[in-house]
Amino acid sequence: MTNKARRAILSVGALLAIGAANSRSTYATVGYEPTEADIGYLQDMSVHHLQALDMCRRILGRATGDSVQAAATEVLENQAMEVGQMRAWLADWGRSTVPPTTVMAWMGANQGAGMPLSMMPGYASNAQMSELSTLNGLSLGKRWLQLMRAHHVGGVMMANEAKNLASSTKIVRLANFQVQAQTFEIAQYDSLLSSSYAVI
Numbered sequence: 001m002t003n004k005a006r007r008a009i010l011s012v013g014a015l016l017a018i019g020a021a022n023s024r025s026t027y028a029t030v031g032y033e034p035t036e037a038d039i040g041y042l043q044d045m046s047v048h049h050l051q052a053l054d055m056c057r058r059i060l061g062r063a064t065g066d067s068v069q070a071a072a073t074e075v076l077e078n079q080a081m082e083v084g085q086m087r088a089w090l091a092d093w094g095r096s097t098v099p100p101t102t103v104m105a106w107m108g109a110n111q112g113a114g115m116p117l118s119m120m121p122g123y124a125s126n127a128q129m130s131e132l133s134t135l136n137g138l139s140l141g142k143r144w145l146q147l148m149r150a151h152h153v154g155g156v157m158m159a160n161e162a163k164n165l166a167s168s169t170k171i172v173r174l175a176n177f178q179v180q181a182q183t184f185e186i187a188q189y190d191s192l193l194s195s196s197y198a199v200i
Contacts, residue, residue: 034093037165040106041175042086044120045158047099049079049086051123052151055144058132064141067192071185075148078181082174089170107161122154142197149189152182 056076060069087097105114117123124147131143155178162175 032168034095035167037106037162038168038171039090039093039095040104041158041162041166041171042090043096043100044103044106045155045162045178046083046086046090046097047103047117048120048123048151048155048158049083050099051129052079052148052155053083054129055124055132055148055151058129059140059144062140063137064144065138065196067196068141068144071148071188071192072144075185082178085174104158106165107158120154121157122151124151138197138200142193142200145189145193145197149186149193152186152189156182156186 052075056072060072060076064072090097099117101117102114103109103117103120105112109115118125128147132140132147135143159175159178159182163172163179166172166175
């Protein structure tokens with residue numbers, strides 16, 4: 001990922017955070033009551049992001065290739081900020097910030113009953129996460145790209161659902177940003193997987 005692209009994403013993320021902070025008092029003033037989709041999305045995307053942060057921490061500082069190190073740093077910075085933002089909104093509304101074990105009920109999954117966290121789209125299995133601790137070198141870099149790509153595809157799917165189902169303007173704005181940022185990063189991973197990491 002180029003420095004220019006990185007600055008562009010961080011700039012958008014900073015503007016989003018400023019806008020979200022400014023919107024807090026507005027919702028408090030009008031007594032906004034969040035919907036099931038608002039709360040469910042924040043809780044589910046937070047736990048989804050937490051796994052992405054874990055994936056990044058498992059490879060940072062290791063010999064995966066500079067491109068993967070830069071990409072992991074980007075995800076760690078952006079998604080850590082978003083987790084803090086989403087949890088702050090949940091706390092403002094008096095809702096739990098504890099990672100859920102049943103997810104996606106807000107989307108109507110399993111007739112509204114939701115599904116186990118392990119079945120969340122893009123959520124890596126324990127065995128896949130272990131690979132990030134056992135592989136080395138460019139093979140580790142390639143596996144991280146594959147797993148993070150799948151993770152982002154799942155995240156984009158959920159964010160697109162939130163754009164349609166959430167009632168809170170700030171959540172729709174966040175979901176829009178997440179779709180744009182993660183779609184951009186998926187394209188970057190595809191480029192690396194078809195070039196630098198193609199023959200590994």
